[in-house]
Amino acid sequence: MSKHLFDLLLTPAEMAAVDAAAAASGIDSFGLMEKAGASVAAAALRLHPGALRFVILCGPGNNGGDAYVAARHLHESGARVALFHLGDPMRLKGDAARARIGCALEGQGLDLYRPETGDVVVDGLFGAGLGRAVSADVRALIERVTEAAIPVLAIDLPSGLDGRTGKVLGAAFRACNTITFMTRKPGHLLMPGRELCGELEVFDIGIPARIVRAEAGGIIAENTxxxxxxxxxxxxxxxxxxxxxxxxxxxxxxxxxxxxxxxxxxxxxxxxxxxxxxxxxxxxxxxxxxxxxxxxxxxxxxxxxxxxxxxxxxxxxxxxxxxxxxxxxxxxxxxxxxxxxxxxxxxxxxxxxxxxxxxxxxxxxxxxxxxxxxxxxxxxxxxxxxxxxxxxxxxxxxxxxxxxxxxxxxxxxxxxxxxxxxxxxxxxxxxxxxxxxxxxxxxxxxxxxxxxxxxxxxxxxxxxxxxxxxxxxxxxxxxxxxxxxxxxxx
Structure with missing residues (x-):
């Protein structure tokens, strides 16, 4: 992460504006997703070298797109990968649809996942953009993963957390590690979000700092x-x-x-x-x-x-x-x-x-x-x-x-x-x-x-x-x- 962005906290809405501004400036938005997904895959291999299976949970938006890219890179690296999706993946649009098409793995419905010894879950369901309580099937999945003590690597933010407030929206994963991009959100620092994120890493995926700062409200930051x-x-x-x-x-x-x-x-x-x-x-x-x-x-x-x-x-x-x-x-x-x-x-x-x-x-x-x-x-x-x-x-x-x-x-x-x-x-x-x-x-x-x-x-x-x-x-x-x-x- 750029030191110039270290203390800045962007709300999910501000980060969405950054993504839009980056695309409007001519930056390839799918290229950003590719870098994000690749950084997640690299982190998964580095943090969990003994994993017997990476279980990739793909949501219905761009967080799911990041997960599809991560699944592809993990599969190409020789890791055993199982993919599960929320909703109908054929309804994905834009970069997320392109990421799904580029992933050769066949996915299954979320309700079919059953934890196995040696699993590591890569959570790409919602990220920071969730605005309402999770559905019953997602809650049931979170409970299964939690009860089985399966390690979770979250993309952007553990699913079920509000990226602005750090509140749990019905139920949320407790991640061992969270990978986010460019800057942190308030939900990474506010409780209980801070505890549920585990170890947080911020990856620079190539959006210029000037664009990030231009779209940031600039009124919420870490106290340093x-x-x-x-x-x-x-x-x-x-x-x-x-x-x-x-x-x-x-x-x-x-x-x-x-x-x-x-x-x-x-x-x-x-x-x-x-x-x-x-x-x-x-x-x-x-x-x-x-x-x-x-x-x-x-x-x-x-x-x-x-x-x-x-x-x-x-x-x-x-x-x-x-x-x-x-x-x-x-x-x-x-x-x-x-x-x-x-x-x-x-x-x-x-x-x-x-x-x-x-x-x-x-x-x-x-x-x-x-x-x-x-x-x-x-x-x-x-x-x-x-x-x-x-x-x-x-x-x-x-x-x-x-x-x-x-x-x-x-x-x-x-x-x-x-x-x-x-x-x-x-x-x-x-x-x-x-x-x-x-x-x-x-x-x-x-x-x-x-x-x-x-x-x-x-x-x-x-x-x-x-x-x-x-x-x-x-x-x-x-x-x-x-x-x-x-x-x-x-």
Missing amino acids: PDAWKSALPAGQLETHKYKRGHLVVFSGEADKTGAARMSAISGLKAGAGLVTIAAPRAAIAANAAHLTAVMLHAIDDEADLGDWLSDKRLQTFVLGPGFGIGARARGFVSALADRHLVLDADGISSFKDDPQQLFDLFRGEPRLVLTPHEGEFARLFPDIGGDDGLGKVDKAVAAARRANAAIIYKGADTVIAAPDGRALINTNAPVWLATAGSGDVLAGIIGGLLAQGLPAFEAAAAGVWLHGKAGQRAGKGLTAEELAAEVLPL
Whole structure:
């Protein structure tokens, strides 16, 4: 795959437009299918040298055409090949029909396939273009293959997966390997698609990058430094702590101070010049016993906060970790409406009964970052979260537009979305990041980046990526304290 297309994710509709544009430019579309099918056959031989039989499943469209080409190449290589088709192969059109005619093998109906020891299934039924639940006969086939533990090599995407959302449409193959062409789709990265694809390889079949980029929407990509590094502040030899920003993290009561400290330490390690924990007077001693580089300031109520905010150097805040749910949180957020704010955990839950109250506070240039997990998202955006017709990216973007905020829709496939429609899918987080306090660390990292001047969306995306890298360094069995210790600045 061209490195210039590495981070780009194309929806199935966009990829279809790329194929059409390539053909319109004079590129031989059957030649592209020939290269695709040949790459699948080569991968099958490389990945499964001990296969006793390659079982090729051919669908009713161009994915099936790729499979017919792969079957021909495998047969010509001397491999034992059995071909099964969905529907009447005589009804194929265009390049797919040409591929079928060029394959000397006689096929059988899909329902006749019975797994045998030594089989490897090459799945060319649907690819990424499936838009509805699979039929009963396909579901039955998937169940037979799964129960027999037959290895599956998927062409483009395991059949039964939605290429845009990564959702299972009734039933789907679990592939050991997936071969796709030119670029990945969102469904390759979103769950459960990411797990069902197995090892993913992207083959360049000769479509010029300029055509791919011209047809791509360009608003969905993988979350990598290339997506936000241009927003990073330039390194300055002459600098001081205030130029690197002052981050304030609000603490909970005396028996709930640990979460704020983890956020504060993480913000400091992410590069903020100064970090202060704003705590109730009754919680000052509990915090002071554990802090050295982080400062403390007593804040009991909105009046105290209002007085402190007269210092205009205080521009960036984290509220939520261990803070407590209720009117006090809502009042503090209202006082911070003209500042940059990461709202996490208890801060989010404090607005569950009237989310619009929160959204109305943060209009204009986006300066709010929201970090909901699945349950918190459903409470803030019940209609969006409950819409089964939307994928995770669609939901995150819709929520970002409504809230005028950068949304971090957390999970194994965390999505970061901006009000302008941009979305990034994060892939670098190890599974062991799912531990108590991990979200507090993330909130602090994002706050530290906001304090240094990054826009809300870029701070959110960079923070999620740094969080994943810290998790990789900390290793399995990490605690939140160990995770915070592994945070490094950009």
